[in-house]
Amino acid sequence: MGRTTEKVFTYINNDGIPKNLILTSSRTSTECWCGAYKTEEDFKRLYDLDQDMFHKLAETEAKVKTGYTFLYKKKSRKRKSLKSLEKEILKNNRV
Numbered sequence: 001m002g003r004t005t006e007k008v009f010t011y012i013n014n015d016g017i018p019k020n021l022i023l024t025s026s027r028t029s030t031e032c033w034c035g036a037y038k039t040e041e042d043f044k045r046l047y048d049l050d051q052d053m054f055h056k057l058a059e060t061e062a063k064v065k066t067g068y069t070f071l072y073k074k075k076s077r078k079r080k081s082l083k084s085l086e087k088e089i090l091k092n093n094r095v
Contacts, residue, residue, distance in 0.1 A: 043071055043082060047089055058082035 047054045061069055061082055069079040 038070060040071055040080070040085065043085055044089060047086065054082065054086070058086065 043054070046057075057070055058081070067079070069081050071080045071082060071085060072078075
């Protein structure tokens with residue numbers, strides 16, 4: 001852990017600020033889940049850790065009429081909906 005990270009955790013621990021166990025245990029950055037830099041693996045981890053949160057994001061995404069998605073695959077420049085990602089996850093779990 002870097003010095004800045006240590007300072008942040010010291011501040012949180014010393015001042016009794018509640019920690020979000022799901023976000024800190026996800027081993028991904030804990031900024032807004034609507035962020036542009038979340039990867040497919042991040043959303044798979046979120047699905048494993050908190051399906052309710054994943055479904056809330058998928059529902060929000062589905063309501064946007066422009067076809068916006070939270071998941072943007074940089075290399076292929078394709079967008080993938082969270083609902084389609086969930087279908088892939090469920091299919092792979094059946095195998």
